[in-house]
Amino acid sequence: MPKANVTFEDIGVTVTVPAGTRLIEISEKVGAGITYGCREGECGTCMMKIVSGMENMSERSVLEDQVLKEIMAGRQNRLACQAQVLGGEVVVRPG
């Protein structure tokens, strides 16, 4: 199965995950400083920053895109409960 490496910069942990894993599935378990609200891509609480490797992330869905625009997120921001890791190396941090 294709793998991806996700590094949580704030806690210094890299997790090797199957391609297609949502960030929330990892961030929740690993103890990174991210909080969650609705878990359904509506509230924007779980926003995090992709430090590098955005090209290895899934495209923003219409819903995710809309919420991120509403909270005036930057281009590097994604919702942990929505965004999937597709492969390669991705570095993330809270915020």
Place this chain on the structure above:
Amino acid sequence: MKAVEVAPGVHWIGALDPGMRDFDIILKTANGTTYNAYCVRGSSGVAVIDTVKESHAGEFFRRLEQVAGYDEITTIVLNHLEPDHTGALPELMRRAPNARLFISFKAQTMLKGLLKSEALAYTPVDTGDSVSLGDRTLRFLHTPFLHWPDTQCTWLEEDRILFSGDVFGCHFCDARLFNDRVGDFRFSFEYYYRHIMRPFREHVLAALDLIEPLAPALIAPAHGPVLRDAPSAYPRRYRQLASPQLANEAERDKTLLIFYISAYGNTARMAEAVRDGAESVDGVRVSLFDLQGGEVTPFVDLVEEADGLAFGSPTINGDAVKPIWDLLSSLAVIKVGDKLGASFGSYGWSGEAVAMIEDRLRGLKLRVPVSGIKVKLIPTDAELALCRDYGRELALHLTGRAARKVISMEELLSAAPATNPAITAKAVPTATP
């Protein structure tokens, strides 16, 4: 009651709410509050700055009508979209068809949700934008997170009056209105800061950098007295409140606070071992506190300045003990989001407290990089050694020297909820707790 002139051509047109006791559930007030709104007359236009809570709209409109006709109003400014200041807006927009609405650019998404009305035309503004009333100019200062993302202040340039929104406000109701005439409201001012503004202190300091150089001749907040006597005292006081009282003597060190509570001394011994481990790392200042020997408020002050927090609690009736929750629930008034969190404790037959505390820490947006330690009953020497390692690892994380870890998803899932499998040391009890 009349509109009150606060400067030539500038009137207070707000409302008094002397019966209010609980504001937004979390705030108390012993004599009510005011919703302050203002009207500014210029040679070619009239501006209304903020409105009032919907229940008090009648009072607001009666005062407004004393100083301006609705068709004269060219400009409506909202410094902040919370309902206590926007309750009369839809009706005001209906009555003043010539008015343009100005809100902070961060307020745009909130406008619809709050006012439940679809097509309100508005102009979003940022620091540096201004609107002219002829011989008078309103200039906008973007002061986000004081205390909502949308908050801004409005500066009446020619008169050097700052309409500050909730900033420098307080819940205090006195019809004499001016700070040099009302009763003693100083405690209300401080209380409001501590409960409303304190979690946003970096934003407070950034806003003060914009506000203080203006040296306002009068500050007109959205609640409580109008500050005309020695107005600069209030920004100065905010600056003091947003800065630590005493400089941290160990300024270059990272600080770790260990709070514990112990029924039989077991969690206390773990706490000491965690401390010893953390102290073995250079560049970390560790402090150990028994929660039974202190009150919550001063601990909250300490936490505000700390880099890391570790909580030690026994598990009693399947839960962490109350003094721990009391402290954790008080942390909402400060910013804790960038700190490191940790938890440990001794237990009798089930050890839920450690994971419950960790969940709460994550909920407060702390990072919890090292999974907590729980020990059954009395810690053995081997378990105390684990506690020392744990303290050491916390200190390494604090100083950015922790070894980077690489793990697989399977390891992660089996080790929920955090990276290290919660170290549950099994000890043979040598005595009952």
